[in-house]
Amino acid sequence: MDETVAEFFKRTILKIPMAEMMTILKAWDFLSENQLQTVNFRQRKESLVQDLVLLCEKKRASLNDAAILDIVYTQFHRHQKVWDVFRMSREPGEDIDLFDMEQFKRSFKKILQRALKNVTISFRDAEENAVWIRIAWGSQYRKPNQYRPVYVVYYSQTPYAFTSSSQLRSNIPLLGQALTIASKHHQIMKMDLRSRYLDSLKAIVFKQYNQTFETHNSTTPLHERSLGLDINMDSRIIHENRIEKERVQRVTQETFGYYPQPRLEFAQYKLETKFKSDLNGGILAEREEPLRCLIKFSSPHLLEALKALAPAGIADAPLSPLLTCIPNKGMNYFKIRDK
Amino acid sequence: MSVLRPLDKLPGLNTATILLVGTEDALLQQLADAMLKEDCASELKVHLAKSLPLPSSVTRPRIDLIMFVVNLHSKYSLRNVEESLHHVDATFFLGKVGFLATGAGRESHCSVHRNTVVKLAHTYRSPLLFCDLEVEGFRATMAQRLVRMLQICAGHVPGLSALNLLSLLRSSENPSLEDL
Numbered sequence: 002m003d004e005t006v007a008e009f010f011k012r013t014i015l016k017i018p019m020a021e022m023m024t025i026l027k028a029w030d031f032l033s034e035n036q037l038q039t040v041n042f043r044q045r046k047e048s049l050v051q052d053l054v055l056l057c058e059k060k061r062a063s064l065n066d067a068a069i070l071d072i073v074y075t076q077f078h079r080h081q082k083v084w085d086v087f088r089m090s091r092e093p094g095e096d097i098d099l100f101d102m103e104q105f106k107r108s109f110k111k112i113l114q115r116a117l118k119n120v121t122i123s124f125r126d127a128e129e130n131a132v133w134i135r136i137a138w139g140s141q142y143r144k145p146n147q148y149r150p151v152y153v154v155y156y157s158q159t160p161y162a163f164t165s166s167s168q169l170r171s172n173i174p175l176l177g178q179a180l181t182i183a184s185k186h187h188q189i190m191k192m193d194l195r196s197r198y199l200d201s202l203k204a205i206v207f208k209q210y211n212q213t214f215e216t217h218n219s220t221t222p223l224h225e226r227s228l229g230l231d232i233n234m235d236s237r238i239i240h241e242n243r244i245e246k247e248r249v250q251r252v253t254q255e256t257f258g259y260y261p262q263p264r265l266e267f268a269q270y271k272l273e274t275k276f277k278s279d280l281n282g283g284i285l286a287e288r289e290e291p292l293r294c295l296i297k298f299s300s301p302h303l304l305e306a307l308k309a310l311a312p313a314g315i316a317d318a319p320l321s322p323l324l325t326c327i328p329n330k331g332m333n334y335f336k337i338r339d340k
Numbered sequence: 341m342s343v344l345r346p347l348d349k350l351p352g353l354n355t356a357t358i359l360l361v362g363t364e365d366a367l368l369q370q371l372a373d374a375m376l377k378e379d380c381a382s383e384l385k386v387h388l389a390k391s392l393p394l395p396s397s398v399t400r401p402r403i404d405l406i407m408f409v410v411n412l413h414s415k416y417s418l419r420n421v422e423e424s425l426h427h428v429d430a431t432f433f434l435g436k437v438g439f440l441a442t443g444a445g446r447e448s449h450c451s452v453h454r455n456t457v458v459k460l461a462h463t464y465r466s467p468l469l470f471c472d473l474e475v476e477g478f479r480a481t482m483a484q485r486l487v488r489m490l491q492i493c494a495g496h497v498p499g500l501s502a503l504n505l506l507s508l509l510r511s512s513e514n515p516s517l518e519d520l
Binding site: 235237238239240241242244245246312313314315316 | 359362363364365366369372373376383384385386387388389390391394395397414416417
């Protein structure tokens, strides 16, 4: 086996946490059950990795097999990447042929390889007619860098593709082109939506987040399903603004629904508006140029945090539509200009 | 009846009622729970309100003590208290009103300056207490103090009235307050 390939195998297997080793190797499905049994999984990680690499060598594993292992690892650790969303479109009135996965893969590979001599492309099919594509970029004179790949998850029955954010941004237009042509679309556009949580991005983009769970709870009265507040209240405690509280709960439920929100880590608003003030005069009021300002909301779970704001008394209900439109519009990057 | 008056209803037998006014429901709820855990000879009732005026209600008992809770992390909560103060009759401020400021422990999150609430309390001649209601230990201690204050304001402690308590609390205040 080539030295660089062996090194790539070693580094990829080393990344895998011991607790997940068996699961990931089984999902990779390259080493058979029998072969895995010949390895001692209780030894120190370095020795285990050496044994596994030897096994791969004996089985004549190729660079592509290592790339597939890398895909499997990333599928298990998708939160380690930040994902962008792209939407493709066709010309109106165009005939749409039946999608052929193999033809897509061939076409995609051809386009990239024609443009860049040195590039490693690997595919792994996934559920829901999706395909995970791993691309390691090289250049005319350099071999592909296997340690900075880009991942693309394309749902073939939809115009959407998710790509992992990469520092090597110069190749993104080429990637977009390859995707578009291979999937028989005309245009590709980057959406203003980004998150670590691929499944949440999927839910937002495919509008799958608004399914009500636990329908057996729907018969309990509204005030008992208060968000985050203890419902076993002492009868000596009386809420004076009960009606207002119920209104806030109702408005919040209407805006956010009963279902768990998709997970985003931030929302960013870029303002380019002129300064508006009630006071007459003042230095800022005379300024012709728009003020530039960036506001970023971060949270481990942004939408759930926004949902909890009004019931917690930190904000009035209803919340600003700029905040509540995030899942509906499928955006978490906004540019606000004067009309 | 949009203005709260201290003596417009008859007192309940052995009952003491406190009204907590503040935007952050969860904190008020926890404070109320802590107060009700205290051993107390009087029957305690806790009313929680986001703001004043209160919706009109015939069944509401006489309110013996109002505590306005301001979260120093939120200008919104300060503004809410300032607006609610307009719906309290002047006679309430003879020892039956207090201010409670929470969140002072996390200085970096404070958007309301300490002096703002100090001045507010001084304007209304009422005591100001500081307590991080999010910390259980502090909350329990504050609950004890409030229960004691409430009993005095309800007249359940012989020989001590709300006005007495007010002068006691005021004389121990920092004299530089007068300079503000």
